[in-house]
Amino acid sequence: MTGRTRTLVYFVAVSLDGFIAGPDGDFSMFPVEGDHIDMLVRDYPDTLPGTALDALGVTAHNDVFDTVVMGWNTYAVGLPHGRASPYPHLRQYVFSRTHAKHDGHADVQVTADDPVALARQLKADDSSAHIWLCGGGRLASTLLPEIDRLVLKVNPVLIGNGIKLFEHGTSEPPRWTLHASVAYGSGVVVNDYARSGHAP
Numbered sequence: 001m002t003g004r005t006r007t008l009v010y011f012v013a014v015s016l017d018g019f020i021a022g023p024d025g026d027f028s029m030f031p032v033e034g035d036h037i038d039m040l041v042r043d044y045p046d047t048l049p050g051t052a053l054d055a056l057g058v059t060a061h062n063d064v065f066d067t068v069v070m071g072w073n074t075y076a077v078g079l080p081h082g083r084a085s086p087y088p089h090l091r092q093y094v095f096s097r098t099h100a101k102h103d104g105h106a107d108v109q110v111t112a113d114d115p116v117a118l119a120r121q122l123k124a125d126d127s128s129a130h131i132w133l134c135g136g137g138r139l140a141s142t143l144l145p146e147i148d149r150l151v152l153k154v155n156p157v158l159i160g161n162g163i164k165l166f167e168h169g170t171s172e173p174p175r176w177t178l179h180a181s182v183a184y185g186s187g188v189v190v191n192d193y194a195r196s197g198h199a200p
């Protein structure tokens with residue numbers, strides 16, 4: 001996914017019914033074994049937490065993503081487990097209006113800046129790697145106007161209710177162009193969409 005144009009990519013696991021987690025933030029229903037995981041390790045090591053890279057003996061090259069942006073709730077998932085710098089190989093930005101810089105790790109920029117303005121600023125950086133929007137649904141709603149690509153890892157599970165892919169409704173024309181769709185033996189289908197009118 002390298003290229004000259006630096007883009008914001010919402011790369012996320014989602015259920016068949018459009019949830020990225022259950023009501024309590026649990027996403028353990030998404031399978032963590034299978035050939036789609038082999039693909040992630042091979043093609044998207046930049047999206048693996050540092051602890052997983054270490055356990056697997058894999059190195060992230062930051063050639064797909066060199067920056068990750070997260071909402072506070074997404075970042076907070078790792079805190080009870082001691083993961084205050086979940087992606088140490090990436091530049092990490094966490095959006096919050098209620099938490100300050102000292103609530104995060106020294107490697108993590110906790111910011112109350114406007115996410116749209118910061119995304120535009122990051123896109124202007126001189127880099128061929130992209131910006132990963134990790135989640136969650138609330139931040140994705142705010143950043144929707146700046147999302148260039150949607151890479152949905154569609155998991156063969158129904159959650160019923162919980163945290164939606166986009167937490168709020170949108171008045172945007174919902175036109176996206178499917179550029180690739182790969183089905184894995186695990187039942188996960190990875191759909192890669194670009195905003196219509198944008199090159200993949």
Ligand SMILES: NC(=O)c1ccc[n+]([C@@H]2O[C@H](COP(=O)([O-])OP(=O)(O)OC[C@H]3O[C@@H](n4cnc5c(N)ncnc54)[C@H](OP(=O)(O)O)[C@@H]3O)[C@@H](O)[C@H]2O)c1
Pocket residue numbers: 011012013014019020021024025026027070071072073074075077095096097098099111112113114115134135136137138139140142163167
């Ligand atoms: N399936 C997946 O691949 C995946 C990926 C990522 C996350 N998740 C799940 O998603 C859940 C979190 O999603 P979520 O929608 O609840 O929350 P979220 O988007 O991760 O975080 C929301 C928080 O981010 C801050 N924020 C959002 N917009 C902001 C803005 N414009 N300016 C400043 N701060 C802003 C606010 O923090 P403050 O309240 O502190 O101001 C807000 O409460 C997690 O439980 C995680 O399990 C799943």
